[in-house]
Amino acid sequence: MHKKLKNNQKWFWLGVILVELVLFISSSLTYKQQTTIPFMEKYLGSNNRPFYSFLKGTGFHYGGKYQSLGNDGYFNFLEFFIRKGAHFGIYFLLGLFICLALYSYFSNNWFLRIFIPWMSATGLAAFDEFHQGITGGRSPMIADVILDSFGSICAILIVLFIIYLISRHQKKRHPFSMEY
Template identity: 65%
Template sequence: MNRIKKHEKWYWWIVVLIELILFYSSSMTYKQQTSVPFLERHLGSSNKPFYHLLNGINFNYGGKIQSIQNDGYFHFVEFFIRKGAHFGIYFLLGLFLTLALYNYFNNFKILSVFVPWMMATGLAAFDEFHQGLTGGRTPSVDDVILDSFGALIASLVLILILYILSYRQKKDLS
C-alpha cells in the first residue's frame, strides 16, 4: 500500500500529538478534569437521560462497585464518558501506530498488529504511572487494560480492512 508509505510521517506526527494530549491530560487533577459540574449545569437535577436504564447497571471496576446507588447519577455518567475517552484515544493511538509501522512488517503481518499494540500498552502503563504522580489521581491497571484493548481493536480492524482492500485490488487486476 503505497498510500500508507506516502503518509507515514504524518501518522507519526499524529501519534506524537496524541501522546502530548495524553501527557497533558494525565497531568491534570481530577478536579480540573471532572465533567460532573458541566453535566449538572446542562442537564439539571430533574433531567437525567436514561436514568431508568442506567439505574439497573452495576459492576466492579478497579475494585469498586460502579452504580448510580454508589456514585450518584452524574458521577456514574461521567465514569462512562471517562472510560469511553480512554478507549477512544487509545483506539486512535493504536490506529495511527499501526499505520506508521505498517510498512516495516511486510513479511510478518502478525507483527503489524502485535508491535503497535504492545507500544500502545506500554504508553498506557507509562501514562497511568504519570497520572499517579499527579495529586488527586490514582493509577489503574484496569485503565491500562482498557487502553490496551482499544489499541488492539484498532490494529485488528485496520489490518482486516487493509487485507480486504489488498485482496480486492489483486482480484481486480486478475
C-alpha cells in the same frame, strides 16, 4: 495500497505525536481540573437525567470497586462512562496511528504488524497511568491500562482487516500489478 501507506507514514507519526500530546496534557491535570460533573449539573440540572432508567439497573466491578448508580450517584456514574469511553477512544486512535505508522516496517509479517503496535500502545498506556500516579488527586489503575490496551487492539485489528480486504480487492481487479 502498501505504497500509499508508506507515502503517508509521516502523517501517521504526526497523529501518534498529537494523540500522545493530548494524553500527556490530560494526565497532567488533577481530577478537579478534569471533572465534567459541574458542567453536567449546570446543563442537565436535577430534573433532566438522560439514560437514568438504563443506568438504574446497571452495576459492575471495575478497578476493585462496585460501580453503580446507587453507589456513585447519577452524575458520578455518568462521568465514569464518559471517562472510560475517553480511555477506550483515545487509545483506539493511538493504536490506529501506530499501526499505520509501523505497517511498512513489517512486510508480510502479520504477527508483528499486530503485536508491535499493540505492545507500543499498551506500554504508553502504562506510562500514562504512571504519570497520573505522580499527578495530584489522581491514582493509576491497572484496569485502565487493560481498557486502553483493548481500545488499541480493536483499532489495530480493524485497520489490518480493512487493509487486507482492500489489498484482496485490488489483486482481483489488477492480478498482474506488483503494487499492493
